[in-house]
Structure formats: structure tokens, C-alpha cells
Amino acid sequence: MIGKNTGEEPERIASTSSMETRPNSIEDWPSRAWNLLSKLRDQSPLVQCITNFVSMDLMANTLLSAGASPAMIHSIEEIPDFTPHARSLCINVGTLSSDWLPAMKAAVVLANKFGKPWVLDPVAAGASGFRLNACLELVGMKPTVIRGNGSEIIALFKASLGASKGVDSSHESTDAMEAAKSLAQASGAIVAVSGAVDIITDGNRVVGAHNGVPMMQKITATGCAVTALIAAFVAVDPLHALEATASAFSIFGIAGELGMNMAKGPASLRMHLIDSLYSLDQVALLSHTKITSL
Ligand SMILES: Nc1ncnc2c1ncn2[C@@H]1O[C@H](COP(=O)(O)OP(=O)(O)OP(=O)(O)O)[C@@H](O)[C@H]1O
Ligand SMILES: Cc1ncsc1CCO
Numbered sequence: 594m595i596g597k598n599t600g601e602e603p604e605r606i607a608s609t610s611s612m613e614t615r616p617n618s619i620e621d622w623p624s625r626a627w628n629l630l631s632k633l634r635d636q637s638p639l640v641q642c643i644t645n646f647v648s649m650d651l652m653a654n655t656l657l658s659a660g661a662s663p664a665m666i667h668s669i670e671e672i673p674d675f676t677p678h679a680r681s682l683c684i685n686v687g688t689l690s691s692d693w694l695p696a697m698k699a700a701v702v703l704a705n706k707f708g709k710p711w712v713l714d715p716v717a718a719g720a721s722g723f724r725l726n727a728c729l730e731l732v733g734m735k736p737t738v739i740r741g742n743g744s745e746i747i748a749l750f751k752a753s754l755g756a757s758k759g760v761d762s763s764h765e766s767t768d769a770m771e772a773a774k775s776l777a778q779a780s781g782a783i784v785a786v787s788g789a790v791d792i793i794t795d796g797n798r799v800v801g802a803h804n805g806v807p808m809m810q811k812i813t814a815t816g817c818a819v820t821a822l823i824a825a826f827v828a829v830d831p832l833h834a835l836e837a838t839a840s841a842f843s844i845f846g847i848a849g850e851l852g853m854n855m856a857k858g859p860a861s862l863r864m865h866l867i868d869s870l871y872s873l874d875q876v877a878l879l880s881h882t883k884i885t886s887l
């Protein structure tokens with residue numbers, strides 16, 4: 594059952610509520626991840642997503658199965674009324690066109706004005722000058738988190754068109770480690786690079802999330818979906834964006850691992866990943882979470 598305390602837990606301090614496990618230290622990642630997921634399920638934060646046409650379905654279903662409330666609202670006319678009510682904002686440039694960019698910026702201005710965290714997914718940042726410039730402008734508007742694949746983070750760091758194939762990465766996440774640290778220092782954002790090991794940095798500290806399965810790369814928009822999940826996690830813990838980001842990655846990866854046990858290929862993994870995220874319980878989460886300092 595969702596959010597239910599279902600079994601044995603590792604050593605912990607007596608908690609303030611029956612749902613809550615309190616981390617013994619900053620390094621008690623499994624307890625931290627469980628607390629955040631429980632909070633997300635309790636609060637069901639409204640997450641506004643201005644995202645690409647490919648990702649809308651998987652992103653909304655990922656947010657719903659995790660316990661958040663997604664709204665794919667992107668019309669510039671609606672942003673003044675709607676954005677102030679969202680708990681966080683997810684901006685994704687995957688199918689960017691010139692008429693969408695003003696809506697993205699207007700939503701970001703309002704998120705910043707009302708102190709809401711927002712997350713940028715710079716899809717294929719190095720694919721064209723228009724896209725790169727748009728991403729760089731958005732980076733300059735102070736995102737809470739930037740989440741991309743290795744090639745995207747390198748393109749942003751170098752501010753140059755890249756040798757990537759398009760939306761897919763031609764780099765390992767670890768190739769982008771130094772770029773991620775520099776980008777975090779320059780932008781003030783938490784920078785997160787997805788891959789076999791997901792890397793999360795504030796420019797000084799670097800953390801790795803080691804969950805997930807390679808087949809997740811064969812489902813379009815899993816990266817977009819985990820970016821939206823990060824937006825939901827920072828909505829419930831905006832003051833600890835690095836920890837929220839690492840927890841979101843790990844939990845999405847665990848859902849992939851559990852889903853893979855039932856899947857026959859990418860299409861059934863997509864379904865089983867969503868189901869596994871929905872039913873993820875404390876025992877499975879605590880035993881599978883793999884987050885380390887790098
Ligand atoms: N080799 C791998 N092993 C385990 N998990 C992986 C691997 N590669 C990617 N993942 C996971 O798959 C998800 C998507 O990451 P990926 O780097 O493919 O994003 P992306 O390129 O932005 O995808 P998209 O643009 O299709 O949304 C992340 O949650 C990541 O942790
Ligand atoms: C395939 C694709 N093309 C533009 S956005 C997108 C979804 C994955 O990023």
C-alpha cells in the first residue's frame with residue numbers, strides 16, 4: 594500500500610510520526626529517500642510542466658504514480674493565473690519552438706517571484722544555436738536544478754554546439770563530471786547528469802545514484818520523466834535540493850530495477866516501471882537505495 598510503513602527498518606532514531614524515519618546522519622540516504630517519498634505521497638504537490646510533446650504522457654504518469662499532481666499547462670495566457678499555485682515548475686526544451694520560449698520564461702519569472710523551485714531539462718542543448726541560446730538564457734534565470742545527460746551538460750558548460758546525436762547522449766555521465774561541477778558553480782544550480790551512475794553536484798559536493806537498468810535508455814523520455822520527478826521532490830524539500838535530486842534519481846532507478854524483473858522489453862518496462870513506482874514500499878526502498886559520495 595502506498596506510503597505505508599510495511600516492515601523492518603534499519604537502526605533509526607525514534608520518529609515524530611509513524612510514517613517518518615529520521616536519518617541518523619547526512620549519509621543515511623535510504624531513510625532520507627523514504628522520508629521524501631512519504632512526504633511527496635502525503636502532500637501530493639502540484640507540479641507544472643512545460644515540456645515536449647514526446648514526454649507529456651510518461652512525465653504525467655511518472656508524477657502521478659509517485660504521488661504528485663502533474664499539470665501540463667504551457668499557454669502564456671494561463672501562466673499568470675496558474676503558475677503561482679504550482680509548488681514547483683519543470684521546464685523542458687525537447688520540442689522547443691519560438692512561441693513556447695516566452696511562456697517558459699514567464700513561468701520561470703513567476704516561480705522565482707513566488708519562491709517556487711524550478712528544474713531545467715536542457716534536451717539536446719548542443720543540437721542548434723537557437724536551442725543552445727534558449728538553454729543558456731534559462732540557465733541564467735537561476736534554476737534550482739539542471740538535469741541533463743552527459744552530452745547536454747557538456748554542451749551547456751562549453752556553450753557550444755556538440756557532437757551529440759540529438760536527444761541521446763554520446764557521453765557517459767562520468768565524462769561530464771568536471772563540466773557539471775563548473776556549471777553548478779557558475780549558475781548556482783544543483784547540476785545532475787543521468788547515466789549508468791547519476792551524478793549530482795552543487796559544485797563542491799558530488800553524489801552518485803547507482804540505481805536503474807540500461808534498458809531505461811530504450812524508452813523515450815525516461816530522462817524527461819526523472820527531471821519532473823526531481824521537480825516533485827524539490828517541491829517537498831526545497832532547502833535540500835541536492836538530497837532531493839539524488840533521492841528522486843534513486844527511486845526512479847529502483848522502479849526501473851523492480852520493473853525489469855517483470856519486463857520483456859522497453860514497452861513492458863515502461864508499464865512495469867510506472868507500476869513499481871506506484872507500489873514502491875519502505876522495505877524495497879530501504880534495501881535498494883544506492884547513493885554514495887563520489
Ligand atoms: N546504463 C544505465 N544504467 C542504469 N540506468 C540508466 C542507464 N542509462 C540511463 N539510465 C537511467 O535512465 C534514465 C534516463 O537517463 P538518460 O541519460 O537516458 O536520459 P536522457 O538522455 O535525457 O533521456 P530522454 O531524453 O529520452 O528523456 C535516468 O533515470 C538514468 O538514471
Ligand atoms: C525524442 C525526442 N525528441 C525531442 S524531445 C524527445 C524526447 C526525449 O528527450
Ligand SMILES: [Mg+2]
Pocket residue numbers: 716717741742760816817
Ligand atoms: Mg533528455
